[in-house]
Amino acid sequence: MSKKIITIGEAMGLFVADEVGLLEDVKKYTRSIAGAELNVSVGLARLDHDVYYATKVGNDPIGKSIRNFIEKEKIHSDFVYQSNEYLTGLQIKEKTTEGDPDVASFRKGSAATHLSLNTIQKVDFSTFNYVHLSGIFLALSPKTKAVSYYFAEEGRRNGACITFDPNLRPNLWGSKEDMIKNINDLAAKCDVVLPGISEGHILTGLDKPEDIADFYLKGNVKVVVIKLGEQGAFIKRKEMEGKYIKGFKVDKIVDTVGAGDGFAVGVISGLAEGLSLEESVVRGNAIGAIQLLSTSDNEGLPTRDRLDKFINLSQH
Template structure:
């Protein structure tokens, strides 16, 4: 039985080893990056069975990513290779303060050719949760169609669906198209995970109640709104919204991957049978651990580390 099914584009990440701009950087460390692969790594480290739908180029970066998936114990049953398109990659510089600069090379990547036919044979009878983010639908019309088909099929099968809008305006042809597609996809989700700043774009308001009410009317049973260092707000149907405080972080190293870590906490708690307040606590904890590390997924904990961190930081 698969605990969580993910779909996304993993990229080769080249992180500069010395401080300075990307133009000046001469040496890099190689790793993997991408919202969904971060979620997969986080869940696997917590002991969950994960399968990952993706398409890689038949190239050294694609082969490196495939091996990385195997090393992290992420299922590769739905990974395919494309000999005509390259695997996406990104560069990241090293900074002493604030978030690093990044440069993406993913246009016309192998993953952007993924289509409905690549996901038609997936059987949801053996899958507990489908987790989707708003990034894949931005990458091409064929991926967009595949994502919607997958969510429709999961919904019909009664599979639990979580949706993280994860806005990337630069990847979309227009803001209007982004809003139209993502809010339509959110209708299939049982749980929606927007950020407060994303709410301003998606629903025209940064008010927690307005964001929650929009997605509840849109079909969600639970809306968990992220608020960075302030924690998260949990809104369930027929219940008042509650704030779940964040964890104190002395020094933020890199915020990349914090939102993915948050999603890991929500999914982990759901699979463990915990309530949504507890889920938000675990989500806040993993997010705070991640921002204390450089890299996209280096701070994602094992179950032992997570439980110890939560226990030590109880308020």
């Protein structure tokens, strides 16, 4: 039986600069769609998983295009709600030749920030095997914070595996201390935690992957996977030795945005298909590397055939 997966987040209109330069100087942009959890949903659906995505968009052209995109990608839109009162959030992204691109977000008070518990309680968590959350939706508003906790707690109560990507966005929080407290509090309610190494340092004050993993494994967390960029990843389960999983070499990085989401796709899809944690993280490393080759946040996410070819070519 197919494993059902649900994610929740904010989907936004994305305008990617067509030329290198400061965002305020760029005249032409290509329209796309952004959202960390939506990227994960797209990646899972392209690997033929049964995926539901929950969000709220405005009754505006961007919101309508997002709903159309979700349905075109064969993601279930049962929990994509529409607001007549609030607009869909937007992002504009720099075109860069190296490093992380500058991204400007216009999301304060957006439709997604008004997605409330009253609306989302229609979700029947007994039908889902996996629930994926990120620290972004947690940060958007008191309403989305309550919804994030509800998804973690109800998902776990109904036997789902809860995966969590901290996805730190300091500018969305009132303070660094507030961000650390809330992210770590939600992480403790999840089964699989997926921080980057620099995120792990910010959240725990620790430097070594082993120590960061142990920090989260003290509670209910069962598995910690720490992203190490081109070096791959470090994995650790409760009461077991940690292990490094080698990454994939990418000759020319086009855009770093979405690589962490691709990594999450690999880990979640692998676990849902019954692969070992090690095999799932190899897949995560591969999809993360593939994402570095595309300017869009999600257009580069591979089909199963492309993923298999990439892994086979990289290992020979």
